[in-house]
Amino acid sequence: MSLTSTSAVDPAVRFEPALMRRKLSGTVFYGLCVMAVGILLLALVMLLADVLVRGLPWLDWDFMTGGPSRRPANAGILPALVGSLMVGIIVGVVTFPVGIAAAIYLNEYASDSWVNRVLQTNISNLAGVPSIIYGILGLAVFVRLMELGSTILSAGLTLTLLILPVVIIASIEALRAVPNAQREGAYALGATRWQMVRGSVLPAASPGIMTGIILAMARAIGEAAPLILIGAFAFVTFLPNPFTGSYTVLPIQIYDWARRPQDDFAGIAAAAIIVILVLMLVLNALALILRARLSRHIQW
Amino acid sequence: MNTQLSEAPARDPSTDGGGPAIRLAGMARDHAAPETLGEPEYVVELKDVSCYYGAFRAVRNVDIKVARNSITALIGPSGCGKSTLLRTINRMNDLVPSYRSEGSILLDGQDLSSKSVDPVAVRRRVGMVFQKPNPFPKTVWENVAFGPKINGYKGDLHELVETSLRRAALWDDVKDKLQQSGMALSGGQQQRLCIARTIAVNPEVILMDEPCSALDPRSTLQIEELMAELKKEYTIVIVTHNMQQAARASDTTVFMTMGEDRAGFVVETAPTVDIFTNPKNQLTEDYVSGRFG
Numbered sequence: 001m002s003l004t005s006t007s008a009v010d011p012a013v014r015f016e017p018a019l020m021r022r023k024l025s026g027t028v029f030y031g032l033c034v035m036a037v038g039i040l041l042l043a044l045v046m047l048l049a050d051v052l053v054r055g056l057p058w059l060d061w062d063f064m065t066g067g068p069s070r071r072p073a074n075a076g077i078l079p080a081l082v083g084s085l086m087v088g089i090i091v092g093v094v095t096f097p098v099g100i101a102a103a104i105y106l107n108e109y110a111s112d113s114w115v116n117r118v119l120q121t122n123i124s125n126l127a128g129v130p131s132i133i134y135g136i137l138g139l140a141v142f143v144r145l146m147e148l149g150s151t152i153l154s155a156g157l158t159l160t161l162l163i164l165p166v167v168i169i170a171s172i173e174a175l176r177a178v179p180n181a182q183r184e185g186a187y188a189l190g191a192t193r194w195q196m197v198r199g200s201v202l203p204a205a206s207p208g209i210m211t212g213i214i215l216a217m218a219r220a221i222g223e224a225a226p227l228i229l230i231g232a233f234a235f236v237t238f239l240p241n242p243f244t245g246s247y248t249v250l251p252i253q254i255y256d257w258a259r260r261p262q263d264d265f266a267g268i269a270a271a272a273i274i275v276i277l278v279l280m281l282v283l284n285a286l287a288l289i290l291r292a293r294l295s296r297h298i299q300w
Numbered sequence: 301m302n303t304q305l306s307e308a309p310a311r312d313p314s315t316d317g318g319g320p321a322i323r324l325a326g327m328a329r330d331h332a333a334p335e336t337l338g339e340p341e342y343v344v345e346l347k348d349v350s351c352y353y354g355a356f357r358a359v360r361n362v363d364i365k366v367a368r369n370s371i372t373a374l375i376g377p378s379g380c381g382k383s384t385l386l387r388t389i390n391r392m393n394d395l396v397p398s399y400r401s402e403g404s405i406l407l408d409g410q411d412l413s414s415k416s417v418d419p420v421a422v423r424r425r426v427g428m429v430f431q432k433p434n435p436f437p438k439t440v441w442e443n444v445a446f447g448p449k450i451n452g453y454k455g456d457l458h459e460l461v462e463t464s465l466r467r468a469a470l471w472d473d474v475k476d477k478l479q480q481s482g483m484a485l486s487g488g489q490q491q492r493l494c495i496a497r498t499i500a501v502n503p504e505v506i507l508m509d510e511p512c513s514a515l516d517p518r519s520t521l522q523i524e525e526l527m528a529e530l531k532k533e534y535t536i537v538i539v540t541h542n543m544q545q546a547a548r549a550s551d552t553t554v555f556m557t558m559g560e561d562r563a564g565f566v567v568e569t570a571p572t573v574d575i576f577t578n579p580k581n582q583l584t585e586d587y588v589s590g591r592f593g
Contacts, residue, residue: 203437297483
């Protein structure tokens, strides 16, 4: 067989290495990649520079500890910052168990049926639904039906619904990346399914799951649209109670300041943007640290 | 019913005349051993076992007896159902949705294959070591302690971990790295960690599914030496592609192949020496002499 295939090669066929052209196309591709990174970097640097130049002069202790005011000089961020943190905590507390449990069910318990596949496709679709629609849902279910009112609790639950699809998908991906040999290893020792999940699969998937949850929380904290619909106020001068009364969050506060005509409020808005950027940075750093800690025993 | 043979001095005539029974190789040939020892005690007995994936029959009508404190090797060409058969013994293949088996698998006379027996309970008594080392993403210590913990071990866990690691000939390698990741060990150490983890739940039988195929020759030799040590307390069934390994390490060899319908079946079961030097079946001879497979 090998003989016939060798003799089938036409000796007249020559290779044309065209090495220069192949190398050139490689260089062009490299250049395109660098350019893509450059565009991203440029946009980021411009945004940061603009925000820092405008905002830094306003960023002082009074700004961090004060409430909003009609006079820019007296305006502060504290109620919005506390509101955002409270919303973030509620989102985290609810998302963590529900998201992980749903992912575990879909990946470890549910059989690989068409129902399961349709379900997972739908969850992926939910992740792409505009956030304002979750606002409508939150208004109908939490504010009205469950009569939680326009509170931080409603806001947290609404944003939980918003990010749950993302968390579930990220968690399923993390669970799916765990080799089957891990499951068999636990089963072979006489583990029940739950013991297998708890002792073998979850520790292996936890870095991916935790990263997914924290990044999704960062997204929730940055959301404004759905909260406008469910009644976050822009002008809250007191620290909110999460279960009663009105509240505001950073993105809404920024939106409110940014649309005011006075120039000074643009500076205040920029200062608030710096605060929310730092908050994001902290969350992302937390994700990185957690990932490193949780994966210290994992080497596939 | 063929139960605890050690308490039944009468010989089973069906296993006497060169039938499908596996003899403990050493006993069968050792003339110094008093004849009154009689038949070896069989821990595992497969009776007319057939395995199916959906409509496909992967293994048909297998009868194997595994003597206590022996090493039994399953050899045969790829795809002849050795691993399927092995994974049937500890009900591992129950996890494959389309899988089912027929016939009975007796462990100390008790049928493991019946639906009323919980596979979770079976797997504690019949341990398994896999082709590729699969330590958990935990510390060395936790890797060994996991099995005893989930099975409600009441004794001193530290002592058990140390004993298990010693028995797996790994203690000296890892005694200073008990808190390091089990995945940071070398391939051979990882496989011995998996063996330590398996014996920590005190199984009666250890199944090994090509445990050395991912290891270098040196680590392979270590595992084989370890097996010789382990058979003093456990009964081992090993699937191997490596005929030299079967010849070196096992007491009894089961040669399997597959028919036209791709269903695997047992061709010959005999003391390892006989399989490799004096096979009764032409198929066996062709295989062990390297003419096919």
